[in-house]
Amino acid sequence: MGGLLADEQLASLAVVLVATRNPLNIGAAARAMSNFGFQRLRVVNPYQIAFREARSAVGGAVVLAAAEEYASVAEAVADCQLVVGTTAGARRQPEHALVSVQLGTRRIRQELARGRVALLFGSEKRGLSNEDLSHCHWLMHIPTRAANLSLNLGQAVGICLYELARDSRVPVKPRIIESASADDLERMTKLLLQALRWSGYLKPPATVEAEEKLRRLVYRLRLSTPDAAVWLGMLRKLSRKLRDGQPPGDE
Amino acid sequence: MGGLLADEQLASLAVVLVATRNPLNIGAAARAMSNFGFQRLRVVNPYQIAFREARSAVGGAVVLAAAEEYASVAEAVADCQLVVGTTAGARRQPEHALVSVQLGTRRIRQELARGRVALLFGSEKRGLSNEDLSHCHWLMHIPTRAANLSLNLGQAVGICLYELARDSRVPVKPRIIESASADDLERMTKLLLQALRWSGYLKPPATVEAEEKLRRLVYRLRLSTPDAAVWLGMLRKLSRKLRDGQPPGDE
Numbered sequence: 001m002g003g004l005l006a007d008e009q010l011a012s013l014a015v016v017l018v019a020t021r022n023p024l025n026i027g028a029a030a031r032a033m034s035n036f037g038f039q040r041l042r043v044v045n046p047y048q049i050a051f052r053e054a055r056s057a058v059g060g061a062v063v064l065a066a067a068e069e070y071a072s073v074a075e076a077v078a079d080c081q082l083v084v085g086t087t088a089g090a091r092r093q094p095e096h097a098l099v100s101v102q103l104g105t106r107r108i109r110q111e112l113a114r115g116r117v118a119l120l121f122g123s124e125k126r127g128l129s130n131e132d133l134s135h136c137h138w139l140m141h142i143p144t145r146a147a148n149l150s151l152n153l154g155q156a157v158g159i160c161l162y163e164l165a166r167d168s169r170v171p172v173k174p175r176i177i178e179s180a181s182a183d184d185l186e187r188m189t190k191l192l193l194q195a196l197r198w199s200g201y202l203k204p205p206a207t208v209e210a211e212e213k214l215r216r217l218v219y220r221l222r223l224s225t226p227d228a229a230v231w232l233g234m235l236r237k238l239s240r241k242l243r244d245g246q247p248p249g250d251e
Numbered sequence: 252m253g254g255l256l257a258d259e260q261l262a263s264l265a266v267v268l269v270a271t272r273n274p275l276n277i278g279a280a281a282r283a284m285s286n287f288g289f290q291r292l293r294v295v296n297p298y299q300i301a302f303r304e305a306r307s308a309v310g311g312a313v314v315l316a317a318a319e320e321y322a323s324v325a326e327a328v329a330d331c332q333l334v335v336g337t338t339a340g341a342r343r344q345p346e347h348a349l350v351s352v353q354l355g356t357r358r359i360r361q362e363l364a365r366g367r368v369a370l371l372f373g374s375e376k377r378g379l380s381n382e383d384l385s386h387c388h389w390l391m392h393i394p395t396r397a398a399n400l401s402l403n404l405g406q407a408v409g410i411c412l413y414e415l416a417r418d419s420r421v422p423v424k425p426r427i428i429e430s431a432s433a434d435d436l437e438r439m440t441k442l443l444l445q446a447l448r449w450s451g452y453l454k455p456p457a458t459v460e461a462e463e464k465l466r467r468l469v470y471r472l473r474l475s476t477p478d479a480a481v482w483l484g485m486l487r488k489l490s491r492k493l494r495d496g497q498p499p500g501d502e
Contacts, residue, residue: 010396024275028403028405028406031400031402031403031406032402032403032406034396034400035395035396035400035402035406036395036396037395037396059400059403102417142413143416144286144287144288145285145286145287145288145416149282149285149286149310151282151283151286151409152279152282152283152310152405152409154279154403154405154406155279155282155283155286155405155406155409155410158402158403158406158409158410159406159409159410159413162393162410162413162414163413165394165395165396166353192485195489196485196488196489198492199488199489199491199492199493200488200492201484201485201488201489217478217481217482220475220478221472221473221474222472222473223472224471227468227471230468231468233452234443234447234452237447237450237451237452238446238447238450238452238489238493240450241449241450241451241493241496242450242489242492242493242496244496245492245493245495245496
């Protein structure tokens with residue numbers, strides 16, 4: 001399934017933070033949820049101080065105010081049809097399927113069309129425990145270069161939700177700005193040619209080659225209509241000023 | 252060429268943090284760079300305490316140790332052929348092209364195959380200023396649901412680098428002609444500015460807005476290195492001739 005997620009599908013995803021220590025990370029997760037339209041935040045055994053401090057953080061206030069607190073992962077995911085754990089990859093049990101965030105979010109999107117999904121993030125220091133992982137259907141990781149350096153928790157949540165909200169088949173919007181007409185470009189070429197002669201950059205006799213070279217140079221600018229109008233105005237003024245400075249009788 | 256970016260391409264991307272206030276965000280940016288294999292971090296006018304504190308943060312230590320500090324955006328992007336600004340979309344000038352992170356990173360990948368790219372992130376509170384934006388060829392944003400809530404800076408960097416490192420299976424067309432460096436474009440802007448003043452097109456007092464508008468106009472030309480050299484030569488000559496025609500004592 002492609003395309004953007006509908007509101008009810010966004011509401012069917014629960015972001016579950018397990019044993020998070022740093023209030024900034026809870027705040028960052030809530031803010032990323034707001035950014036990408038997700039609402040359901042669940043916290044399992046957060047450090048109480050961290051949770052209280054996060055509630056006073058800017059951004060994601062609505063999400064934080066509605067956050068639900070659970071004593072165990074089992075309770076936090078009880079109403080979900082699919083439970084996905086996130087991991088840096090190091091600690092997982094070999095029997096657990098591990099997929100990339102690109103493939104994983106595609107599967108999650110499919111599941112969100114028909115049911116609830118929990119996406120679990122572990123603590124900053126130790127990630128998800130084996131007990132936590134045992135509640136997961138499969139695991140997801142964000143491919144990184146430095147395999148031994150895990151992502152910051154807030155960034156990991158941000159990237160997963162970004163990828164989930166990302167429409168991979170986004171039609172590329174054509175730019176609305178119109179390209180300059182050949183007529184404009186021709187007038188620019190003539191004005192520039194004149195200015196260059198009066199400045200002494202181009203010496204007489206005038207050659208066809210010089211003019212053609214200049215025209216190609218102007219065409220390569222790929223100007224829009226409004227920009228061409230600005231350049232024409234500037235060149236007209238420069239050219240006129242240079243003409244005024246010419247010795248009498250000179251053209 | 253599709254697939255993952257090669258090491259030398261990763262090294263050709265400069266992540267430029269402008270006026271960042273929070274050390275945690277500098278640290279998060281450096282960590283995300285390490286995660287996805289990017290090495291070149293540049294900071295412009297960071298709050299000094301923030302920069303010092305970030306250097307002691309865990310994760311991304313190698314990136315932070317090698318971070319380069321600049322006094323201006325112009326200096327930080329001088330050696331880059333493509334300069335891309337990131338924005339929540341609110342403050343941009345209408346003539347600046349704004350593309351999604353999916354399309355933008357594809358373009359950046361193509362450019363990294365042949366040159367250097369700077370990716371700019373503004374301060375937490377205000378994003379990139381109009382002056383900062385005038386150094387950008389185009390702007391990129393991460394589509395979010397809540398349009399009025401910008402992403403956390405660390406998460407924005409994380410998502411952009413993730414998307415850049417992500418295998419989108421897009422074939423990268425190698426273009427043979429190198430794009431002009433920001434340094435060349437800056438010199439063109441200054442020469443043009445001077446010529447326009449001497450011609451009377453721009454009247455004193457000199458305004459920052461006029462210079463920014465001109466810089467954006469020049470950046471939109473998308474010049475190649477050889478073409479930039481020709482334009483620089485022409486502008487130098489036009490400018491000199493106009494200066495010679497000034498009344499004595501006028502500069």
